[in-house]
Amino acid sequence: MAQSVLHTAASRGVADHGWLKSYQTFSFSGYFNPERMRFGALRVLNDDIVAGSKGFGDHPHDNMEIISIPLSGELKHQDSMGNAAVIREGEIQVMSAGTGIYHTEYNNLPQEPACFLQIWLFPNQRNVTPRYHQLSYKELAVPNQWQQLLSPNPNDEGVWIYQDAWFNKGVFDAGTTTSYTLKKPGNGVYVFVIDGEVEVNNQPLHARDGLGIWDTDAITVNISSKADILLMEVPMTL
Structure with missing residues (x-):
């Protein structure tokens, strides 16, 4: 029988640094909740708003798959790999931090905030050579269909990472019903509603709510109002 965990938007950790406002689904930095450490391999899901021309100075990462999905505005990236x-x-x-990287990330626009999802996954291989990949998916998006953004396979649609994970995103009209079948037995799926209202396996979700589901082969999504949804299929064990 499917199991699930609900994380409402209002239950997330909040960090307000003036130039940065961060809503944190899982424990991160100053926000600690022992019941919100991760969902399987999904370690960080931060919903960040960065003020104009502000950002993150040079800082290190290692042995983590780091994914950024801008929702509005522009982010300027530089790293120790020369990107x-x-x-x-x-x-x-996506960055596979592997043996270690340094990078900076700043809002590229002086007046407009940059909003993006910062997502970290534990890798299935440690100490790999660091790598960077950036891809536009907008031109290939089809209304009312899932679009694969990420997978473990370099030859598949989207970017790839060192983990048996698949990300899909879609914008759906009100009244639409859709489903998602998991790619790998033992994986779970974390549903994050970027905008709109939906029901996932009969659980109502609103904008910025998250629902993790495991011990299932598929989920059903009913769209209550036009919705933008990110699905993150990840291994439940490390």
Whole structure:
């Protein structure tokens, strides 16, 4: 029988640094909740708003798969691998930190806030050579269909990471019913509603709510009002 855990938007940790407002689904930095450490391999899901021209100075990561999905605005990225890029809404960025990287991330616009999802997954291989990948998916999006953004396979649609995880995103009209079948036995799926109202396996969800489901092969999603949804299928054991 399917099991689930609900994380409402209002139950998340909040950090307000003036230039940064961060809503944290799982324990992160100053927010600690022993019951909210991770969902399987999904370790961090931060919903960040960065003020104009502000951002994160040079800082290190290692042995983590780090995914950024801008929702509005622009982020300027630089790293110790020599990458320098701007990522925008409709794009996804991934870094396999592996043996270690340093990077900076700043709002590229002086007046407009940048909103993005910062997501960390534990890798299935440690101490790999660090790598960076950025991809635009906006041109391939089809209304009322799931679009794969991430997988473990370099030759599949979207970016890839060192983990048996698949991310799908979709924008659905009110009244639509859709489903998702998990790719790998033993995985779970974390549903994050970016915008709108939905029901997942009869559980109502609103904007920025999250629902983790495991011990199931598939989920059903009923769209109550036009919705933008991110599905993150991840291993439940490390």
